[in-house]
Each structure stands twice: as C-alpha cells, then as structure tokens.
C-alpha cells in the first residue's frame with residue numbers, strides 16, 4: 001500500500017521501538033577536512049551488550065513528541081538534528097526557518113523538464129551511494145539502516161525508466177550529484193557521526209520539503225502525475241518513526257562532542273542538497 005499521508009502529517013508520528021544492538025566506536029573520530037565547497041553556497045568499532053543507553057533511548061523514543069521534556073538531555077537526538085535543520089530553512093520554506101530567502105519561493109519556481117531530469121538523476125546517484133554504504137556497513141551502526149523502507153534508489157530507477165519510455169533523453173549525473181556522492185563515500189569511512197547527519201537530512205528532507213517540491217513540479221510540468229520517488233510501500237509516518245528510533249539509539253552511545261560534531265555537519269548537508277535542488281531550475 002502506498003503512503004498517501006499529507007506532508008504535514010508524515011512527521012512526528014510515534015511508533016514502537018525495536019531493540020538494537022548497542023554499538024560504540026572505540027575511539028571518537030574527528031576530521032576537519034578541507035572540503036571542496038560547492039560553488040554556490042560535505043576504526044575501530046566494537047559490539048557491546050545492551051546497556052542503559054538502550055533503555056534510555058527506548059524510553060525516549062516511545063514518548064509522544066508533545067509529552068517529551070524540553071530539557072535537551074532528555075530529548076531524542078533526532079529532535080536536536082531536526083531543530084538545527086529547521087533553523088537552516090528560509091522563512092518562506094518552513095515556519096521554523098530563520099534564514100532570509102535568497103531565491104524565489106517554490107510556488108514561483110518555473111521548472112524545466114530537462115532540469116528536473118538532471119535533479120532526479122543526481123538524486124538517484126546520492127541515494128545509490130547512501131544505500132550502498134549502509135549495505136556494505138563499513139561501520140557497524142550503518143547496518144541498522146538497511147531496509148528501512150525509506151530507500152529511494154529503485155523508485156527513482158523506475159521513474160527514469162518511465163521518462164525514457166516516453167522518449168526523453170536521460171542525462172548523465174552532473175557535478176552537484178557527483179561531488180556529494182564522493183563526499184558521502186569519504187565521510188562514511190572516516191567520520192561516521194557526520195555521515196549519520198547526512199543520512200538523516202537526505203531521507204527526512206525528501207519526505208517533507210522534497211514532497212512539497214515534487215507536488216509543485218508535477219502541477220507545473222507533469223500534468224500532476226505523481227512519480228514513484230514520492231511513494232512509499234507502507235505507512236510513511238511509521239517508517240520515519242522506526243528510523244528516528246534507530247538514530248536515537250545509535251546516537252545514545254555518542255559523547256557530547258560527537259553529538260555536537262554531527263549537528264555541525266547539518267550546514268554541509270544543506271549546501272550539497274541545495275545544489276542538487278537548484279538543478280530543477282537549470
């Protein structure tokens with residue numbers, strides 16, 4: 001059954017918690033790399049037996065969002081990642097946004113089909129990369145994020161196949177997608193906390209603003225046709241909640257410094273994804 005939840009109802013749902021193996025890095029990894037910035041704007045691990053972290057994460061994840069304490073030490077880490085991300089939106093993108101708009105609002109976008117195809121191709125490269133990284137799981141945490149139901153690679157493959165059947169030429173991936181994919185591969189090996197930040201932002205952004213954008217583009221150039229990219233095979237709010245629970249659990253074994261390091265990566269996630277979004281207007 002495809003999820004038909006309206007965008008506003010797909011967030012903050014409460015699901016049940018599945019126990020996870022508690023994993024903790026043997027040593028924190030902090031790399032401050034000189035990164036190739038996009039032109040407009042990315043060990044050792046040991047298994048531990050279940051610990052109080054798991055119990056705390058489970059309790060936090062099971063609490064309905066509204067009843068959670070406002071003390072940041074008791075909040076799930078996903079709420080902290082979300083809060084940082086929301087502030088990086090512009091005021092016209094989301095109510096909680098704090099940035100001044102630097103581009104026309106989505107409602108005024110004039111997308112081209114060629115630009116949208118470029119966006120879909122680069123998005124597919126990013127999802128292929130994320131999904132390969134969690135399949136290989138060079139860091140044991142990543143294995144928790146296999147088969148979440150949020151995967152987009154196959155859906156995008158179907159959409160691109162459909163466009164091809166309609167006679168459209170499918171472009172090769174372009175530089176925003178290629179540089180983001182390289183960055184993610186590098187991060188996944190060297191900086192798992194930062195990688196998790198991108199994982200969260202890419203999948204969750206797509207279910208919020210990404211869907212809004214997809215709807216607007218479909219109205220303007222696709223005769224309202226809904227692509228597979230915007231459909232999930234089961235209840236989206238439940239899928240999101242399952243992933244929130246796992247993210248909270250993984251992060252519950254991190255030090256305060258590691259959490260801060262993860263949150264700080266949000267800005268890069270916005271820069272890389274923003275570059276790919278801009279392809280729609282190219």
Ligand code: HEM
Pocket residue numbers: 011012082085086089092093094095106200201202204205208209210212213269270273274277
């Ligand atoms: C034109 C661009 C964008 C628009 C219009 C947009 C819009 C939105 C909206 C309306 C929400 C829902 C707010 C709510 O729950 O009340 C949202 C959530 C979010 N956005 Fe964006 N956004 C955009 C770009 C981005 C980018 C580039 C990222 C990062 C890669 C991002 C990350 C997120 C995250 C993490 C959430 C929270 C999702 C959740 O609560 O599950 N957004 N966005």
